[in-house]
Amino acid sequence: MRKLLMGAAALALLAALPQHARAQDAMATPGKAVSMVLLPKFLGILPFDQAHKGAEEAAKELKNQTPLQFLGPTPQNSVAGQIEIVTNATTQGVKAIMISNNSGDQIVPAAKAAQAKGIKVVTWDSPIPSSEGEDVFVAQVDFSDIGKVMADMTLDLTGPGGGKFAILSASPDAANQNAWIAAMKTALKDPKYAKLNLVDTVYGNDESEKSYTQAQALVDKYPDLKVIMAPTSVGIVAAAKALQDEKLCDKVKISGLGLPSELLAYTKNGCSPEFALWSFVDLGYLTYYTAYLLATDAMKAEEGAKFKAGRMGEFTITKDPTRAKGLRVLMGPFTVYNKDNVEAGAK
Amino acid sequence: MSVLDRLKGWETMMLALLCAIVALNSLGSPYFLSVGNIVNLFQLSIEKSIVALTMALVIIGGEIDLSVASVMGLAACVMAWTFHEGAPMPLAVLLALAAGVLAGLNNAFWIARVGLPSLAVTLAGLIGYRGVARILLEDRAIGGFPDWFNTLGQQALIGPLTAAILIFFLLFLLFAIILHGSAFGRLVYVVGSNVQAARYSGVRVGLVKSALFVGSAFVAALAGILYAARLGSVRGDMAEGFELDVVTAVLLGGVSIFGGKGNLVGVGLSLLAILNLRNGMGLADITGNTQNDVIGGLLILSVLIPNMWQDVRNKWKGRET
């Protein structure tokens, strides 16, 4: 154990030497043996699996001799599970942990402990709100953009006349969901959305059944509801199905963030004519590159650091404007899907 | 086979199991036997372990308390909320404990006074207390507690041991003494074995049961607070779903779900076994569901195998005569 610590320390020293590294893009030197852990919110749903694919792709490119560990908790003990995995990874002295954080700031102590052991902590998909214990956050897109896009799509669906809409979120405890909802609320202050009226926010806990009944309940409670905005891949499909079953798709539209492959049918039958998402494959790919670079000390997690991420090209570490402090790598862009491009996206 | 023998048999079995697990783990991972890991191994589910102690008493007393996890959440949320509303931390902690006691009194009232089945009452509690926690925090996550509080859950106090771990061992001793040494403990067994006989012997059954449920809720609240201290921030979903893990640990400890049988040594051993198992699998990069599979299977086999063994023995006896 002590040996390991010393090893880590030595690496850190070595890393400190080359100052010129910052001048041009940090390049990953392939073929190193770097043990890395990819930690999704929980196992069993598609987006995280796609991210895993992307990460594996990157791993192959970088010829990392140590295979990638894809470890996830079960949904019902996601928080405790994520903390446990981070702690065990720390014990094992891995080089980098990539977290899609489902535990809010509750992960901080564990993450800090990991950093203290020289482990690089990279968050993706969902950051650590306080950014403590986190080296950098690989943001799929700018959170405030998500807010705007959600507002735009809503306005699109209600038409210029505007009207009532409601939000169907994952769980009250999902940090990124809450961030996006907050972002949307700020976006709504813009006069051009004046006619949009957010009447309610409900939660489906990322369960199809709960989301389904919640969507139904919404249309019962607000007969003149125009749009349900569901920024969760599980929720949006369930909601679409619910309204289809209610034969209400012509009155109420579903939108939000979802997977084309899952929404294909609903986009074509007009239940969910418009929704947005980014590529989770790319997100996993980029995250892996970032973490690999940090773990091999080819790059340091500080503002302005530029690096090249294989096929995805060049990225820069910047301040995260959507959080008090903290750094982020902005992936982007959004794809807004509709009947024209959804089939392509579903491929 | 008398109860005593059976328990003895059970403990030896659990002990053997524990040794096997430890051996496997230390072979499986070089990190397993490091001090840091041993501490983590306790630390990572210390709150469940604490609650398991009182759950054992409740089940031995012939009842069950499914609301513990929600009470943990409730206490944590009450604490966070009052703190957020500007109350000094110590006060917030006290109020959280008070909330726990209140929840316990509520359970006790319906079970001991009105005489409803504890399963039904605490099932309602499981939903209801979580609900109250939600009302308080809604979609917020409240953190930023004073450092002394966070260190309570995160820093080592004595040697490598954190406050939570120390509290666990203290409570373990305390409850072991209460259950196996004190008059109350004796009454718990009596009530768990035969409520009516207890009543006819002038035992205040209602009082014993009330004590059990209030105690259970109080300790759950304490655990909730420690959990908050360990994680440094509180959310509405705190400790959701812990109740099943806790009950599992207790049953694996040889406590009879029908009450009246079991002891804390067994529960202690089963806790150790589970913690080591989870930790060992974690280090072997086995997580989530697979861990649950193993624990679940273990739970069943721990009762099934002895039964089978007994059957075989009886068969042989049959042949001899």
Next chain:
Amino acid sequence: MAEPQEIADGAAAVAPILEIRGVAKRFDATQALDDVSLTLHAGEIHALLGENGAGKSTLIKIITGVHQPDRGQILLAGRPATIRSAAEAQRLGVAAIYQEPLLFPDLNVAENIFISHQDRGAVVDWRLMFREAEAILAELGVSLDVRNPARGLTLAAQQSVEIAKAISLNVRILIMDEPTASLSAHEVQQLFRLVRDLKRQGVAILFVSHRIEEVFEIADKVTVFRDGRRISTRPRLEATPQRAIADMVGREIDLTKARATSARKDRVLSVADLGRQGVFEGVTFDLRRGEVLGFAGLIGAGRTDVGLAVFGIEPATSGTILIDGKPVTIRSPRDGMNLGIAYVSEDRRQLGLVLPMSIFANITLPVLRRYLNRFGLVRTSLERRTADAFGAKLAIRPLLVDLEVAKLSGGNQQKVMLSKWLNTNPSILILDEPTRGVDVGSKAEVHAIIGQLAAEGIGVIVISSDLPEVLVLGDRVLVMREGRQMAILDRAQANQETVMAAAMGQSLAESLRSES
């Protein structure tokens, strides 16, 4: 009461319907049955006597297919039979009725009667079932609402349902294991009428009881067991209670000698116009120090309820209780105990003892606080000493104070219960059915103990359905009927007839008249 002509047609000797040859059964250490042989003829009532653990119940369990014999064989109507299960026994026409009726409280009476019928088809025809059930019960001269769930039936009623059950299976062999243990004299007579009917119909009956006088009233043959062996089998006429008892316990015992009174002047308990809403009312009596007051009456007459009220488990709603002349209110068992009252329940297994716990834990339960050290921990050493002391005094066997009470015989369990309550140093001791299901040997001991306790100055109330017992023990006998106090008879007045008469509802005067 016995009708002489009964005996004559009793010994109808044809090929034995049941023959047991050299059956043996061993459980771990104990040889429960050792080379036992027995024959049973159709239309014969064959009594089985023996102390608990003598092997009676093992034999019964073997005949009913619960156990398999290690050696020996069973012949039914001359043909060898192996009975593997209770169901199989029923198919072979063997049915058993046990001391505690085994009904299904949530099923209605009719269903209880027909539960074990395999031949009634897949679909239940309730109307038919109710009709048939009513018919059978009518045949037994019992009136019960067959739609009523069995829960809450009196023991007597449950017993008759059990018999109806047996009859409905048109049995050839009926085994009755202490069917009268929980019946009052009157109900016993009802039961015997049924038994004689069955006998006339040619049913062979194996009758087990601890009540010698009953056995000699009903049985044609008397077989005595001791220590897993058959000691003797005699026609009823040749047998005498004394000899039977001698065979059972291996020594002479007399259960008929009334104990010398030890009653003193001062009243330890006075109860005036005591009542509990809808249960009993107007109960008034004094209990003197050193006196034994018998409570007689049919099951459900309210005797036990008076006991429960005085002890505080189901507190009285009217009337007054004085202890040592001072008025007191008793709302809970604790109150009762603090006032020096002890109530030994009729139901050992459910209400009396914590079976899975040790002897000493049971004995110290009510006064556990006496055994705490200054840290509030229980001093088990002290507990064991207490248990040993009582064990020695009441001759609890085996005297291993750490032994589970469940492992003790009925008599010894009874002694543990007594010890438990004596340990509270009561001045008033209420004994409810103190010898129910207890064998003769232990019964005598229990009686002796009761006398001794009275002599020590304790006021004792004995509630018993065993009329001879009440008469032997009681200085006076309080008779109840349907929740009312009918009479208090002193030694001079009290005898089978007067007590029965009062229990059946005649006034004291009438009952005294009927006596002469």
Next chain:
Amino acid sequence: MTWLKRRVRPEQIRELSLLVLIVAAIVMFGSFIDGYYSFRTFNRIASSVAIITVVAVGQTLVVLTRNIDLSVGSIVGFTAYFVGTLIANNNGINPLLAVAIAIAMGAALGVVNGVIVAWGRVPAVVVTLGTLAIYRGVLVDLSGAKTVTTDSLPDWLTGLPLVNVTPIGNLDIRPLFVVALVIVVIFQFGTTYLSFARRFYAIGSNPEAAQLVGLPMKGIVFLAFVICGALAGLGGFMFLVRFGNITVEAGRGLELSVVAAVVVGGVNIFGGSGTVLGAMLGAVMIGTLEQSLFRLGISEFWLDAVLGLLILLAVASDAVILQRLRALWGGADLKLVARGADSGAGEQSAPRP
């Protein structure tokens, strides 16, 4: 009155008390929510209750025998997911065959529970607490994180929830509800009129007696678990039909709602008494509350608290009403009950889960 008393028993009309409570609740909601009395509301409650009910029926049988099956939630998820995948992979499959497979799959999982409980003599809580975890774990491990999506399913299946089985006027009743109703009716009659079904009650009511009477205890318990599993399997299929999109999380936590329904439905958790009908009413009670509370305009965050409270009150008032009924039926029985082995106290707080 006396005639009535002779014919009917408190135990038989105990469901009445629950019915009263439900009606009271509905009237209450109706007075607060405009447009509450509508077929939409009815369908909401009906179809949300349908699945719970079907599973609760099976659970009832198990509970009657003094056991409990906590693995139903996992069984529902298991069948919903795998049958879903099966159908997704070959849309041509015969609907009835699909249903049969679902039921068989559930039954198979029930067999595992049943064997271990009946012949392994392991307490049901222990066994099903274990299989609750194992079944779910196996599901997640085998699934490879794929999700069954509506568009991968044939139209007859996705369309099923929309079918209106009563084309008369605006009367609108959905298939799932009908299925649940049919199941309830079948099992209500079954448990009342089939002699082998009566044994569920018998062995739960007094195991010792059942032993001595020679009832095949093991077989009966086993059967209860198998039926429970099979119905959970059917529930799984209904789950697939209703929600279309099935993640590996499908049906997580369902066991608690089911147990709640059974308990609220007045099935004695210690075995022996209670009816399938009661279980359904319990499910309806909870379903009505869940579905209606939201529309009262109560904030999302208040629902659970209120729901918990109402469930508690339902159980309590139900117990009180039943006691009143029993008392009405004559104190004598009550008195003896109160003293007997399984007295009021014993019945409720005796340690026999």
